[in-house]
Amino acid sequence: MSLLTVKDLQVYFPVRGGFFNRKLDEIQAVRDVSFSINQGETFGLVGESGSGKSTTGRAILGLEPQTGGTISYQGHDVTKVAKRQHQDFRRDVQMIFQDSFSSLNPQKRIASIISEPLRNFENLSKNDLKLRVLQLLDIVGLSPDALYKYPHQFSGGQQQRIGIARAVATHPKLIIADEPVSALDLSVQAQVLNFMKKIQAEFGISYLFISHDLGVIRHMCDRIAIMTRGEIVEIGTRSDIYQHPIHIYTKQLLEAIPQTDVDHREQHREARLAMNQKYHQDKHQYYDQQGRAFPLVQVSETHWVSLPPNEALRHKILQREEH
């Protein structure tokens, strides 16, 4: 069952200026974005910087003003922000940031930081509270003496795990993780990603996993949406996206990933250059006159692609023949 469904989400930021601070223009950060996240799955949102990934994640939490579209959670319409300020939603949906350090209050001890959501949402005795915090520290692999330390006394990877401990404190059903490992070194990144998988297996958490790193996305996600300029151009399973990409933007993005296969780097480079050339030749076909992506068309049971009308028709016919 779908846990969260986002339909035609729009977030436009006004650009103000001039003497009266009038609205001169707008930035369409998110334009008609639709997807749904299933129970227990990791849904990836990948794209280049400025494509609208963070804005999408923040809008779901009600942290950005929503221009249009609907959001439903466990089958209930929660489009009105007031509905998302409701205890249930705020407890169930948590966030992990790229830079946990700046989101952790530097003046508070770890015990207080991690217990904050528990104090907000659950009525626990002092003793139970401490037990729960100790459990959480254990889950993210920190020793009990962390309780009385301050955030700056931890390394980047540890701070990120503290951020995770706080996010999972209330047994959330969905965690929006916005570039959770982008600031971390390889070995620490591995540690945090393993943790995220482990607690998912343990608690059945769903993730909206936002990243620009296609290697990390492939490792973590069951289904993936490719975003560019505020729009999703392709959605599919990991193998749909990595083995059978269809949209030209997806293809050139995948070609650009640096690979460690040193024996084939010349071939890889040539393939990438050829892809680039094709991209510049053909990309206009994939967008309408206004530069907007075409509507998503279903090309298989799990795979949706934004395709120009003629291509869309071709894929529809192909798909019908398969059945």
Add this chain to the structure above:
Amino acid sequence: MKKTQAPLLVTKHLKTSFKINDHYYQALDDVNLTVNPDEFLAIVGESGCGKSTFANTIMGLLDEHDSKVSGSAVFEGQELTKLTETGYDEIRGLKLSMIFQDPLSALNPLKRIANQIDEVMAYHTDLSKTERYQRVLKLLAEVGIHDPKRTARQFPHQLSGGMRQRVMIAMAVACKPDLIIADEPTTALDVTIQAQILDLLRRVQQENHTSIILITHDLGVVAETADRVAVMYAGQIVESGSVQQIFKEPQHPYTRSLLRSIPQIDNATDDLYVIQGNVPSLQKMPAAGDRFAPRIPWIPASAHEDLPVMHDLGDGHQVRCTCYRQFYFKEDQRA
């Protein structure tokens, strides 16, 4: 590559320490590195390993008041560690130049792009103003800027991150230096732009016969570009060799661990390998013994050297310490 040519840069026992609370701590220890003409060398390691310290030491960019350099670094016959600021002025930009991770902080925000590139040439060459302007346009076109005249008039903040990095490269190559050090030049860029910038660096290196030292934490970037690789850990080079040797026959436990922790197709659903512990801070750097040993505690102490030195494995492949002979992953033994 002409094998008979003398190396461009040779460092021997190069050490750099920083003053922290009146004590000096070593950030770079015993770095022995050779860069040949026409070579693309990558230095790779996690943050805090001393990569930027190496670059800044070579470029003479360290603050003399809180740092100390010893050992030697000979660049085209000149001892860099003894070079004065005026001496550096003569070679920086002309023979030796640098590209930074963040071009915005390296470029002058108040100067038009044309003037910034012009400055380097005005200082080092006797080209006329018109000749220099023509060359600015040519350089901008060469680094893939579509409208060089327009970009030449613009200020740094008017350009995208990728464009700024192209401008930095144009500036770095303006006088066709013999060596360019690029410190994480693509870390702040999107993958597609990163690929273009790396292609550009590779092209510059081949067309101008410039050597490049590319500093990065990204193993994929290394595998795609470098001829030779030096792996750094805690201020030391722990392994060096050809890009094939490093990626296909890695020897040092650190190199092998790093390669194992990359998310790759074949481990899409498994747990990733985690290196225990952290890179030690300068104050906590072990004075003797192996610096990576605490992170592979299952390897017996007897496997390590007390004062690890580089061992030659042939064909230019070198590895620090002898523990590589006995190394295995803990997980593999259990299996």
